[in-house]
Amino acid sequence: MTEVVTFGAGVVFGIALAAPPGPMNAVIAEESVAHGWRSGVRAGVGAMMADICFFVGALLGVVTVVERLPTLRAAMVAVGGVLMLYFAYDTATDLQSGFRTANAAGADRGFRRAFVLAITNPYQILFWLTAGVALLDPGTVDVLAPLSTALAGQFVVQTGTPVLLLGLFSGVALWIVGFPAMLIAARKRMDSFAPLTAAASALVLFGFGVYFLIDAVTLLMD
Numbered sequence: 001m002t003e004v005v006t007f008g009a010g011v012v013f014g015i016a017l018a019a020p021p022g023p024m025n026a027v028i029a030e031e032s033v034a035h036g037w038r039s040g041v042r043a044g045v046g047a048m049m050a051d052i053c054f055f056v057g058a059l060l061g062v063v064t065v066v067e068r069l070p071t072l073r074a075a076m077v078a079v080g081g082v083l084m085l086y087f088a089y090d091t092a093t094d095l096q097s098g099f100r101t102a103n104a105a106g107a108d109r110g111f112r113r114a115f116v117l118a119i120t121n122p123y124q125i126l127f128w129l130t131a132g133v134a135l136l137d138p139g140t141v142d143v144l145a146p147l148s149t150a151l152a153g154q155f156v157v158q159t160g161t162p163v164l165l166l167g168l169f170s171g172v173a174l175w176i177v178g179f180p181a182m183l184i185a186a187r188k189r190m191d192s193f194a195p196l197t198a199a200a201s202a203l204v205l206f207g208f209g210v211y212f213l214i215d216a217v218t219l220l221m222d
Helices: 002-018 025-033 037-060 062-069 070-097 106-121 122-129 131-135 160-188 192-222
Strands: 139-142 155-157
Touching: 002 037, 002 155, 002 160, 025 037, 025 106, 025 160, 037 062, 037 106, 037 122, 037 131, 037 160, 070 192, 122 192, 155 160
Parallel strands: none
Antiparallel strands: 139 155
């Protein structure tokens, strides 16, 4: 029973990690609406591959090294900011030229964009430095115990287990498959959804790009 609860908690945690609005979902949304469901899923897989890299890095202690070197972290944040500004410009250019293409290069572009953005995203690095490390640490979390002593032991999650990690990445996979499908369904009912999604994606990428560049300067000045 504990393994089932642990897996379920991992799935919920993975969806909660992948679902919030941000640059990754902006890229997935644009690729889904502009190039189709498969391109959206490929972009999502690119973002998840970055999480897998961070997961391996957390196991090896590499992520902690990045946190201890402010200059390196600032450089990664700055690179992420510049890339987001570039991709925002690229998306805006697609808006003007008409972006509905079905070639392989366009599909592969979504994977590359999402991976590069995710691997330089300080928020994902921060997650694996904090919550990610806690998930890898063997132990148990009695989720309902703080609410009531009567509920103690009813919802116990085992951390640091393959079951939890499998649930986590299963939750992320569910999101990157389901989110593009929802967008495609919405697009079929609204012909103008593609340019609206691309415009929103460009604005999100631009905003995060500027924020990351400011954050990088702040890190270097501290």
